[in-house]
Amino acid sequence: MHPLKDKACIVGVGETPYTRGTDRSQLSQILHATMAALDDAGLKPHDIDGMVLPMPMPTVEHLAANLGIPDLRYSASSNIGGAAPVAAVQTAAMAVALGVAKHVLIPVGWNAYSGAGVRGAGRSGPVGLPPSFGLTMSEYYMPFGLAVPAQWFAWLATRYVEQYKVGLEGPAAVALAARKHAQLNDKAFMRGRPLTMDDYRNARMIAQPFRLFDCCLETDGACAVIISSAERARDLKQPPVYIAGAAEGHPLPADDIPGRKDFFKIGLFFAAPKAFEMADAKVSDLDFVQIYDCFTHIVLLELEALGCCKPGEAWQFVQNGRIELGGDLPFNTHGGLLSEAHVAGVNHIAEATRQLRHQCGERQVKDAELGVVTGFGDFGDGSLIVLRR
Amino acid sequence: METAKYKRLLPPMRGLARDFYSYCKKHELRFQKCSGCGAWRHVPREMCPDCGSFDYQWAKSAGKGKVFSWSTTTQPMLPQFADAVPYATVIVELDEGVRMATWVVDIPPDQLQIGMPVEVLFDDVTEDVTLAKFRPRKQA
Known part of the structure; x- marks a missing residue:
């Protein structure tokens, strides 16, 4: 038995409204979320004594000062882009399971629409790039006009589509499922804006093969989750959601995409078997998956990394409503980054938690007992948690 | 001289990147080759991820390779490259085994194919910076 299995729980989740346009700073957004x-968990700010931050700003010092935390005993950061929030859950789980901290906060706020979106990468230049991959990019990619995620993940997608003869209906099924689920979610930015196959097909190209609706949203907002030990969780306001498995993994090398011997082996390929083994679970046991959906083709790669199907077969796996509510493996029941909001996937953790509490109303996965959340970031770093009620 | 007109992003000339681009300026495509195990590598690194050696030489590539993958930018993401869309940032796999990000000139992006044979050419974009680009070549 893995020493961390079921020793920590997600006890609180919360978010701001997801908008395009806001008067609030990112710090203010994070504090509101x-x-x-805290309210969801039945806790007060002074109960928080640990933080794991998936984004470099604001710092733990800013947050602790604003929240009035009298005794911040533990802080850490995880700088692996969109893989960071889920990886942070593993770190937080270790901290609470060992008694280093009682209640650990993991917040992300991103005013990507009104503030520093990825589209600004070319203007901000190398100094504005995250250190985790900024060196490689400024030295070897940017002189050739490549600086944003849609461009560098198109390297993966172009070869993936060519090598496996992936039909347009593959990535389309991902985009359409996410948008369909968003119609059942009051918080989703794209609620009330349904998407058809014709809309998908006719949308403009962004970076081939990514069309507009293959790409995640840029929104303003924040989302936060709180991790506590299993013992403490049982006394809190909400039914505990147990962290049964957790792992992170990285492609080789993690700081350069062209140089990878195994081009499609994203970090999640390394992480998934570890987390399933820890949780003593199989992918066929899952009631849902919340997958980091920066781009639809990346969702296909992640499904393969999770072991849902063989390499190159995900575009067929997602057909016939299989990943929609009511299908075998509902995916991103909130709409995800594609149709709810982009807060680096903390919203995926929040949704998984609410699904396992059976609080999702008309989008509830019936009798949900076990689910997975994945993270994916920078040049393909990966993370996942296996959650159970 | 086109120097004054070149508005696109240039690589920062520091550390190992300066070494790599200094050879490009001499119209030589050179990559690090590990003195310990003989493995070629790119992007340049301080030590060999295969054997751990800190010793290497800058070995000359024959400059021939194949298209491995590409990313075609259709919306102008970087203002410095807005005039270039649509353009493909191509991954070329050299015969020596290393892969690099580059451009393949003399061919529109929609005619690129995986495995297409290419050969290096040197584009002196400014007085100080030369970029190694590629063009299609007839297979021997």
Whole structure:
């Protein structure tokens, strides 16, 4: 038995409204989401004594000062882009399971629409790039006009589509399922804006093969989750959601995409078997998956990394409603980054938690007992958690 | 001289990148070759990820390779490259085994194919910086 299995729980989740346009700073957004998560858990700001931050700003010092935390005992950061929030859950779980901290906050706020979106990468230049991959990019990619995720993941997608003869209906099924689920979610930015196959097909190209609706949203908002030990979780306001498995993994090398011997082996390929083994679970046991959906083709790669199907077969796996509510393996029941909001996937953790509490109303996966959340970031770093009620 | 007109992004000339681009300026495509195990590598690194050796030489590539993958930018993401869309940032796999990000000139992006044979050419974009690009070649 893995020493961390079921020793920590997600006890609180909360978010701001997801908008395009806001008067709030990112710090203010994070604080509002944190207060919502605390309220959800039945905790007060002074109960938080640990933080794991998936984004470099604001710092733990800013957050602790604003929240009035009297005794911040533990802080850490995880700088692996969109894989960071889920990886942070593993770190937080270790901290609470060992008693280093009682209640650990994991917040992300991103005013990507109104503030620093990825589209600004060319203007901000190398200094504005995350250190985790900025060196490689400024030295070897940017002189050739490549600086944003849609461009560098198109390297993966172009070869993936060519090598496996992936039909347009593969990535389309991912985009359409996410949008369909968003219609059942009041918080989703794309609620009330349904998407058809014709809309998908006719949308403009962004970076081939990514069309507009293959790409995640840029929104303004924040989301936060709180991790506590299993013992403490049982006394809190909400039914505990147990962290049964957790792992992170990295492609080789993680700081350069062209140089990979095994081009499609994203970090999740390394992480998934570890987390399933820890949880003593199989992919066929899952009631849902919340997958980091920066781009639809990346969702296909992640499904393969999870072991849902063989390499190159995900585009067929997702057909016939299999990943929609009511299908074998519902995916991103909130709409995901594609149709709810982009807060680096903390919203995926929040949704998984609410699904396992059976609080999702008309989009509830019936009798949900076990689910997975994945993270994917920078040049293909990966993370996942296996959650159970 | 086109120097004054070149508005696109240039690589920062520091550390190992400066070494790599200094050879490009001499119209030589050179990559690190490990003195310990003989493995070629790119992007340049301080040590060999295969054997752990810190010793290497800058070995000359024959400059021939094949198209491995590409990313075609259709929306102008970087203002410095807005005039170039649509353009493909191509991954070329050299015969020596290393892969690099580059451009393949003399061919529109929609005619690129995986495995297409290419050969290096040197584009002196400014007085200080030369970029190694590629063009299609007839297979021997």
